[in-house]
Amino acid sequence: MQSNLNVDTLIAKMAKELNARLQSFPSKQVLMIGIHTGGVWIAERLHQLLKLPQPLGTLDISFYRDDFSRIGMNPQVKPSTLPVAVDDKHIILVDDILHTGRTIRAAMNEIFDYGRPASILLAVLGERSGRELPIQADVVGAHLSLESHEHVKLMGPDKLSLSVVRTP
């Protein structure tokens, strides 16, 4: 994998792309939601760069995972906080890495349990191959080429960096 990726540069690039896409929406109707944990770190920075008027929402999708019966309950789940109603909002859903697409499916299910958004955009810091669902990102920081035994992890929250973990 490219080892010279600068996360801050990628986020700045994402913010620029998002800004162009958001021109058609009234800014008060835009709601950014980060997915715990890495997605929230990215979303906090994007939210600041884009100067969005609505407060940032956070989502912990643990209760919506499709592998709950296999991996069990994690007591360290963080509460989801959606500070404003999602109804009729244009949602920017932010995550760190798009891989199988299952996290995004779970996040969308959870959002719809809060209400009916006008639209959802997906912004991710990195995307890699391995999709198991028909889900694609609208804004991508970096396209990562990884072997199937390689995983990428976002380290944070103070200084963000990407690191590759190899499973034997």
Place this chain on the structure above:
Amino acid sequence: MIPQNIQLDSQGRLRHLLTIEGLKRQMIVDILDAAESFTTVGGQAVKKVPLLRGKAIVNLFFEPSTRTLTTFELAAKRLSADVLKINVGTSATNKGESLLDMLRNLEAMHCDMFVVRHAESGAAHFIASQVAPHISVINAGDGRHAHPTQALLDMFTIRRHKKEFAPLTVAIVGDIMHSRVARSQIHALTTLGVSELRVVAPKTLIPSHASTLGVHVFHDLTEGIRDADVVITLRLQKERMESALLPSEHEYFQQYGLTPEKLKAAKPDAIVMHPGPINRGVEVSSEVADGPQSVILEQVTNGIAVRMAVMSMVLGRAPEGAAQ
């Protein structure tokens, strides 16, 4: 003696919840942390998460209950489980079917969890010792023995207001002798390590071995709640009057009823709790029950999140032996 360890599976995870006694501090903290994350579900437009979709939970209540039964049912439904309530008073046990036969039948219907309330101490343990390996049992109150989910929701309520347990002085006021709630609270508060735990009641309502549980015994209400951070009042059962353990409701209220004047002995920011249902003018005056220091209705709300946490931890265990 009831064995405690049937609560845990071979990997030390919670399989049944029967009593607080013997639970490790970290286990209690994990349950409270999980409950915290469920508190937001009640605020969603769709007040449900799909965690226990496809699981069947049976409420087996051999003793009447409104609050506990309702909050268990709501908790299960908010986790998307299917819930059925067996009205034991009118069920086949009255037609001579044994309890074990009834359990076997419910197992044959592929139920996953029994929530049991029974007037006999040890009933939930007995059922847990008899059920098939895939079934979990939650004790929703057995005789004078234990009411673990009530104690956990009380701990959750205390933690939300006071953050840390270590510096707290907690006073439990009322019928300690017959109270499964008090017993479970004492185990929980001791395990979580409060600074001082007191019980306040007339001599006839305190078990003689109380001090061996690590509590300080008081017979005077004002002394007992002096500088307390948390005052827990307990329900007084009317039948205690009839069995001559107490002179009269009126006299009990005179000595042990919590009024705004008496509450001044506690810290100014002390919270007042009660497991419900309240006998107004017996354990606590209406001014206190409805006053600014009362968290009694919060306890009810918190009961849903805590029961969701317990149910999902118990039913959400990965299969035994599976890789984590």
